[in-house]
Amino acid sequence: MNQLIIREDTVIIDTVFNTTTMKHNAVSVCDSLGNLLFYSNGLRIMNKDNQIMENGDNPTVRSALILPFPDHPNQYVMTYETIEDFSGPFTGLRRPLGLYYCIIDMNANGGLGRVLEKDIRVLEDTLGVGIIQAVKHGNGKDWWIVAPEYATNCSYMLLLDESGMSLKRKQCIGDTMRIEWSGLCQSVFSPDGRRYAKINYLEQAFLYDYDRCLGLFTSFERLEVTDDVINKPGISVAFSSNSRYLYTANGVEIFQFDMEASDIGASAYKIAHIDSFMVGNQILWFAFQCLAPNKKIYIVAGTYGYMHTIENPDTAGQYVSVTQHSILLPRPLNGAIPNFANYNLGSLPDPCPTVSIEESLGASIKVYPNPAGLVVKVEIKDRGVFGLIDLQGREILSRVLTEEKTDVPVGSLGEGVYIYRIKTDKGDYYGKLVIQR
Numbered sequence: 001m002n003q004l005i006i007r008e009d010t011v012i013i014d015t016v017f018n019t020t021t022m023k024h025n026a027v028s029v030c031d032s033l034g035n036l037l038f039y040s041n042g043l044r045i046m047n048k049d050n051q052i053m054e055n056g057d058n059p060t061v062r063s064a065l066i067l068p069f070p071d072h073p074n075q076y077v078m079t080y081e082t083i084e085d086f087s088g089p090f091t092g093l094r095r096p097l098g099l100y101y102c103i104i105d106m107n108a109n110g111g112l113g114r115v116l117e118k119d120i121r122v123l124e125d126t127l128g129v130g131i132i133q134a135v136k137h138g139n140g141k142d143w144w145i146v147a148p149e150y151a152t153n154c155s156y157m158l159l160l161d162e163s164g165m166s167l168k169r170k171q172c173i174g175d176t177m178r179i180e181w182s183g184l185c186q187s188v189f190s191p192d193g194r195r196y197a198k199i200n201y202l203e204q205a206f207l208y209d210y211d212r213c214l215g216l217f218t219s220f221e222r223l224e225v226t227d228d229v230i231n232k233p234g235i236s237v238a239f240s241s242n243s244r245y246l247y248t249a250n251g252v253e254i255f256q257f258d259m260e261a262s263d264i265g266a267s268a269y270k271i272a273h274i275d276s277f278m279v280g281n282q283i284l285w286f287a288f289q290c291l292a293p294n295k296k297i298y299i300v301a302g303t304y305g306y307m308h309t310i311e312n313p314d315t316a317g318q319y320v321s322v323t324q325h326s327i328l329l330p331r332p333l334n335g336a337i338p339n340f341a342n343y344n345l346g347s348l349p350d351p352c353p354t355v356s357i358e359e360s361l362g363a364s365i366k367v368y369p370n371p372a373g374l375v376v377k378v379e380i381k382d383r384g385v386f387g388l389i390d391l392q393g394r395e396i397l398s399r400v401l402t403e404e405k406t407d408v409p410v411g412s413l414g415e416g417v418y419i420y421r422i423k424t425d426k427g428d429y430y431g432k433l434v435i436q437r
Contacts, residue, residue: 140347
């Protein structure tokens with residue numbers, strides 16, 4: 001097994017001799033100094049001595065992700081999908097039918113760790129393969145986990161806090177990503193947590209804005225590239241460390257998109273095309289990508305033991321340098337690259353509300369009746385702006401509040417659940433409003 005230790009100024013390549021094969025599922029976690037704590041290939045959890053951790057045998061899982069357990073020092077949560085028989089219209093395939101997590105205590109066994117609980121089920125549904133991702137909550141402590149549903153435009157939003165992981169909502173927004181069979185897909189949050197992108201070998205990139213307080217997508221855009229080879233296998237996505245640029249790879253080409261462009265889709269710039277270097281009779285694909293601590297992006301080159309490097313991904317278009325087959329690993333790859341969240345992301349400048357409006361401000365703000373029919377009444381002592389957000393993340397209503405009592409007509413809106421937001425000089429406050437007639 002290959003081991004890469006990447007710090008801000010060094011890259012160390014090593015080999016670990018054991019029987020653990022990292023095929024399509026690879027997760028690991030280190031301490032603040034970069035020392036390995038544990039890792040998993042989806043079949044077992046291995047400690048830093050490359051031995052199976054106590055209680056660390058797992059079923060066959062995919063899309064694993066390791067997160068610190070909030071308010072539980074030296075404990076971690078590993079979330080994962082299980083691969084099970086799929087009895088839907090494509091019987092015979094094995095698909096993820098649920099989302100689970102386990103709790104790992106690194107205080108145990110002299111720092112070698114122990115799995116305290118495992119196979120804790122938090123979601124039962126058919127999910128997309130290999131595209132579970134997480135981002136820090138706006139409070140800088142908890143975590144939002146995004147689990148896309150299989151073959152729909154919906155995603156589950158789960159929250160990991162000090163009490164464990166729980167499902168908060170299902171959100172449907174944007175286009176439906178076509179069915180992906182092979183796991184040739186990837187998703188990623190931008191380092192600043194503001195955007196989320198996903199892609200598979202049948203589709204071009206889907207881009208979303210994300211609200212880290214609410215745990216909601218707030219916009220959707222499909223990034224189109226006019227090219228006759230865009231749907232080649234091995235498609236992947238990665239953001240630059242400054243969050244400005246998104247990189248997509250289609251196996252033979254890499255494109256850059258500028259998140260600050262007025263038309264993000266039109267900003268597509270081809271920064272690399274696969275060269276003629278071959279191993280045997282095989283070219284080295286641009287496959288899965290990963291942003292590293294040294295601010296470079298590393299790209300798996302198929303299964304041949306090579307990796308490519310985007311050397312300066314924080315720069316624009318023509319100034320980006322891509323070094324192909326830049327790293328030769330001691331052992332062949334099995335197509336896997338580690339899945340990391342941004343552990344260093346902090347809280348938002350303006351704190352997220354941790355309680356309801358009524359709890360935080362008492363009688364100073366009231367929103368009623370709830371459920372509402374044709375009109376919702378808003379009482380507020382100070383001026384503000386009342387807005388309604390649907391579960392697709394779109395702001396569909398905005399009303400300036402200039403009086404202590406304001407009637408807001410909602411008769412034109414469909415029945416259902418909405419998020420209301422009241423902006424005041426003291427901060428933004430959120431709640432849930434049901435429209436029912």
